[in-house]
Amino acid sequence: MDKTDKPMSVLVVDDEKDIRDACERILTRIGFQVLTASTGAAALEVMSRNSVPILLLDLKMPGMDGMQVLTHVREMDETTLVIMITGFATVETAIEAMKNGAYDFIAKPFEPEQLRIVVNRAAEKMQLLHETRALEEERNRTLADLHTEKTRIRTIVESLPDGVGVTNSQGQMVLMNPAFLQLLDLPPDCAPGKPIEACIADNEFCNLIREISQGWHVDYEDIPSHELDVSDEKFLLARSRPVLGEKNQCLGAVVNLVDITSMKIIDRMKSEFVAKVSHELRSPLSTIHEQLAHVLSEMLEESSGVDPHILQRAKEKTHGLISLIGDLLDLSRIEAGIVTQEPTSVCIDELLKNIVDFMGTRAKGKNQSLLLDLPDQPLPALMADPLALESIFGNLIANALNYTPQGGLIRVRAELAGISIRVSVIDNGFGIGARHLEKIFDRFYRVKDENTRFITGTGLGLPIVKGLVDSLGGFIDVESTPASGSTFTVTLPVKEADSS
Numbered sequence: 425m426d427k428t429d430k431p432m433s434v435l436v437v438d439d440e441k442d443i444r445d446a447c448e449r450i451l452t453r454i455g456f457q458v459l460t461a462s463t464g465a466a467a468l469e470v471m472s473r474n475s476v477p478i479l480l481l482d483l484k485m486p487g488m489d490g491m492q493v494l495t496h497v498r499e500m501d502e503t504t505l506v507i508m509i510t511g512f513a514t515v516e517t518a519i520e521a522m523k524n525g526a527y528d529f530i531a532k533p534f535e536p537e538q539l540r541i542v543v544n545r546a547a548e549k550m551q552l553l554h555e556t557r558a559l560e561e562e563r564n565r566t567l568a569d570l571h572t573e574k575t576r577i578r579t580i581v582e583s584l585p586d587g588v589g590v591t592n593s594q595g596q597m598v599l600m601n602p603a604f605l606q607l608l609d610l611p612p613d614c615a616p617g618k619p620i621e622a623c624i625a626d627n628e629f630c631n632l633i634r635e636i637s638q639g640w641h642v643d644y645e646d647i648p649s650h651e652l653d654v655s656d657e658k659f660l661l662a663r664s665r666p667v668l669g670e671k672n673q674c675l676g677a678v679v680n681l682v683d684i685t686s687m688k689i690i691d692r693m694k695s696e697f698v699a700k701v702s703h704e705l706r707s708p709l710s711t712i713h714e715q716l717a718h719v720l721s722e723m724l725e726e727s728s729g730v731d732p733h734i735l736q737r738a739k740e741k742t743h744g745l746i747s748l749i750g751d752l753l754d755l756s757r758i759e760a761g762i763v764t765q766e767p768t769s770v771c772i773d774e775l776l777k778n779i780v781d782f783m784g785t786r787a788k789g790k791n792q793s794l795l796l797d798l799p800d801q802p803l804p805a806l807m808a809d810p811l812a813l814e815s816i817f818g819n820l821i822a823n824a825l826n827y828t829p830q831g832g833l834i835r836v837r838a839e840l841a842g843i844s845i846r847v848s849v850i851d852n853g854f855g856i857g858a859r860h861l862e863k864i865f866d867r868f869y870r871v872k873d874e875n876t877r878f879i880t881g882t883g884l885g886l887p888i889v890k891g892l893v894d895s896l897g898g899f900i901d902v903e904s905t906p907a908s909g910s911t912f913t914v915t916l917p918v919k920e921a922d923s924s
């Protein structure tokens with residue numbers, strides 16, 4: 425018996441007072457709390473008011489005998505351990521009582537030591553039962569907690585305003601919250617188990633999710649986000665990350681969808697606004713520019729005494745504004761996805777030669793060398809809008825000349841790279857600091873430092889170049905070291921004439 429706890433109760437039921445007193449004395453001494461009853465009815469009465477873990481019950485009693493009491497006790501509390509007290513002649517009845525649910529028996533007359541052993545054994549058994557029950561309760565509680573926790577997390581995922589979907593390692597959907605279904609225009613009762621392609625109509629993104637699900641992208645940094653056009657009026661930003669198990673093994677992918685329709689609409693409105701304003705400004709400005717030029721030449725002829733520099737400056741400014749407006753309109757058109765001309769077969773060698781020839785005069789003006797490196801074999805023709813190509817390389821070469829000091833060297837190199845043509849514009853000019861590199865393709869971004877202070881520009885050249893390269897399915901890359909120079913590399917896919 426655990427002596428630190430409250431003493432365990434034993435109820436002694438016997439019609440003989442001596443036995444009751446003897447039991448009480450012996451058991452109290454070893455730490456039990458002893459209750460007594462002289463009849464079966466009195467015993468049941470005590471049990472209805474107290475919790476009695478151990479019952480010492482005389483078999484032979486006047487009135488309700490031990491066997492009857494046992495039957496009632498079993499009905500009242502099946503955990504009570506009943507020890508039958510029997511006479512020599514009634515061992516068989518005692519065995520019968522054991523069959524009916526008594527725990528043990530002790531034969532009269534018994535020695536104190538015998539009583540102690542029997543009752544202590546019952547107390548130990550009772551203690552074990554308590555501990556087992558406590559463990560069982562604890563286990564049930566933990567399971568219930570886990571269940572509640574799972575339900576709670578599920579409720580949170582279900583209530584998220586962003587779309588959340590999870591795939592297994594085979595690329596099948598195993599979880600889709602209501603926002604996920606709603607954003608992708610899927611029916612609300614769409615059941616998991618479908619392949620990702622059945623839910624997202626963007627092959628490139630689905631392939632990426634499959635790769636992530638199979639554990640190809642453990643480095644989170646290199647996972648690109650995607651823009652999904654669900655319809656003309658619904659745009660989503662989609663991101664995906666691997667779901668890793670305890671041993672870092674990939675279990676699948678989680679896909680997060682955010683509705684960016686309103687941002688896209690505002691962006692579109694901004695672009696339309698810029699396009700409209702630019703368009704409205706262009707003609708009056710061009711007229712002013714021409715009239716200024718006219719007035720300027722007349723004044724110079726008449727030598728009117730007006731400082732021609734003032735008018736010259738005004739002419740330069742209007743010219744700058746006209747080219748800004750031209751750039752803005754180009755950019756608006758590119759962003760709206762309007763291709764100016766049908767793609768035709770373009771010989772890139774010829775196109776580059778012409779641009780380099782044309783720019784040669786400007787290079788000479790700054791005492792710069794502008795060289796073109798072409799491979800021995802002619803390059804395959806590109807299916808593209810030739811004006812777009814002229815704009816791309818014209819801008820890059822003009823920048824190289826602009827941002828390279830007097831006497832510098834600019835090389836234009838074209839080569840075949842697999843199924844693409846790669847053109848690099850390499851200069852040994854001012855270079856671009858690392859912190860500016862990411863931003864130079866943003867609209868109106870210009871690096872402002874000692875070297876570039878007096879160079880005029882709009883900050884729209886590179887966004888135009890990037891927009892055009894994107895529209896041709898290519899990509900542009902830049903490497904640069906301040907004070908050493910920059911290399912802009914454009915890679916364009918060679919397409920078959922009939923595949924465009």
Ligand code: ADP
Nearest residue numbers: 823824827855864870871881882883884885886
């Ligand atoms: P702009 O030349 O009209 O300023 P761009 O969009 O063409 O606009 O270029 C953005 C900025 O990138 C430039 O202002 C310049 O600071 C930097 N840049 C572009 N090309 C080069 C280059 N070849 N060398 C150094 N800096 C460059």
